[in-house]
Amino acid sequence: MTKPVTIEDLARITGVSPSTVSRVLNGNKGVAADKRALVLEAAEKHHYRPNAVARGLVSGRSMTIGVVVQDIATPFFANMLVGIEQGLDQSGYRSMFASTLWRDNDPNDDHEPFHVLLDRRVDGLIVLAGQASDQFLRDLAEQIPIIIAARKVEGLEDRCISIDNVEGASTITRYLIGLGHKRIAHITGHRNHPDALDRLRGYRLALEEAGIEYDEELVVEGSFHEESGLKGVEQLLTRGVRFSALFAGNDQTAYGAMLALASHNFRIPNDVSVVGFDDVSLSAYTLPPLTTIRQPAVAMGRAAAESMLRLLSGNDPEVPHFQTELIIRKSAAIYH
Amino acid sequence: MTKPVTIEDLARITGVSPSTVSRVLNGNKGVAADKRALVLEAAEKHHYRPNAVARGLVSGRSMTIGVVVQDIATPFFANMLVGIEQGLDQSGYRSMFASTLWRDNDPNDDHEPFHVLLDRRVDGLIVLAGQASDQFLRDLAEQIPIIIAARKVEGLEDRCISIDNVEGASTITRYLIGLGHKRIAHITGHRNHPDALDRLRGYRLALEEAGIEYDEELVVEGSFHEESGLKGVEQLLTRGVRFSALFAGNDQTAYGAMLALASHNFRIPNDVSVVGFDDVSLSAYTLPPLTTIRQPAVAMGRAAAESMLRLLSGNDPEVPHFQTELIIRKSAAIYH
DNA sequence: AATGGGCTTGCAAACGATTTCTTTTTGCGC
């Protein structure tokens, strides 16, 4: 493990002072051309790379922005991360992720990932959804530039990038109704998940508009994971309720639901229509391809990064507004 | 943006020297009980958090280990990342990811993510697959503790965590043969991707064992992505070759392939059997659920992290060996 | 009473950069 070469080493080698080396390396003017060349050559030759830690200590900027995410393995979040990396590219900033680890036993303090990042003196924080309280996030915003994605926090509206979940849900429910469906089941996300709540609200809104009575027998609680779609359908089936269409809380839930439906010999979409929410990239490849609401994850991630950069350069974050879009594929059909 | 409280602040507040504060905070012995209590109380009261940057500079350890990954959004890699986070949990170490950004135009130097991490003085490096050259990785290993996952590097065998791709591929091909299939198509990964090469080798090996002649008309090049499975099948179909089974280079390729097959009215597995490789979590939820080879991504990620911790504490990394496992679901059936 | 050995504690030197302040050198006009 060879020690990295320092600015001091370069100074010794070239016979100038560390200050001069630093000036050359930072492109500062006021250095004679010959010494500049000398230093540059030595740096090149010895593969000098500035120590970001030392640099960070004196400048107070780590050139890294922290990202708090609940679950990297969820396609939707993974795509947002990709977007963030894209948005940061070429900016000199880099992202560092910290996730809320689901060590189930341990009554884990869910501020831990924030502290990990804060301790490392990240220059800004991007928070993806998550279950930290609004108040906590507001307090955080006093200490450090913050952008929140896929979530809305009261009092921090100008820092939040999110879509309108009730609008998306009502749109897709309306689409189902337009196809002639009247008995539409819904598998939600967790009871107290804000997105889940909004989507349920959108579902009810569309029903109401169409004069269809809300039947709570048709809705079951899920968790936004595949297996909750599977269980949801089983539950619906054992309840014995009839339904011709199913609005799954998100795409993953829809996958599980489709599997359960198929294993009970329902054909999709002939016997029952299934729709999701998110438009994860895989949804174009399911059998049948899933009709869903697109939430532009990559673009949102990129926007979050760009807003952060603006914030860091002292400007207004100018968070853009994202629209959801109905993506019609093959999993929903006319009711007959 | 209030300035964080420093050790110096605590020293001033409590009336002791910074050294003493430091000693208390680090649990060093040789500090009088009363001062210890005093300092602790003040630290608590003012929410003191040590500056990891400063600490890193003097100690030479950043307590973060860098992870280089090509694409976070690939389910397989995402799961490995989850495993890494799990393995690092409670160790005090934290991971920082850097991915090779696919800015397509730019002739991007693919050592960039390594430098980003190295500059920030990570204490170790975990490399997930990737296209950096073996030689580059060997050189790197001289400078910094390194663990390589999902890849084999000559000369660094004791640092590599990977599965035997040829064994997995031959196992699943043998399974197909055992079901009576003789004309088995294969959609590979990129031409020069080592895993793709090994899987192709395993496929040919099983064929040879069974006395089935290798027919290059039956294999097309893919890219390990969904859409390459789709295109692969189209290609096979326009070639007009007959096949009763298809071994997709990985699960994602299989998804695309199944979609293409279905849209040409082939029933899976009745008309053609499809199998994949990886056993990504979604594969249990496709229609039909995918028969595949399991590569234990999360466990491998965790193992990588654990080996890294061992390495950092001066021990032998003891990289474990992982076995692939044939997961039989519903996408392959007996040939008739 | 003087010596010595534990304990505590503080001072000061790192760590590797950046940056302010000084000093030295250079160039130019007269």
Place this chain on the structure above:
DNA sequence: GCGCAAAAAGAAATCGTTTGCAAGCCCATT
């Protein structure tokens, strides 16, 4: 050839910690 401003280069302070070293104190031993 002198003086003076401007340019170039070096010295030193700084960022927030950790840590080796020395100093101080108290008490016991002889």
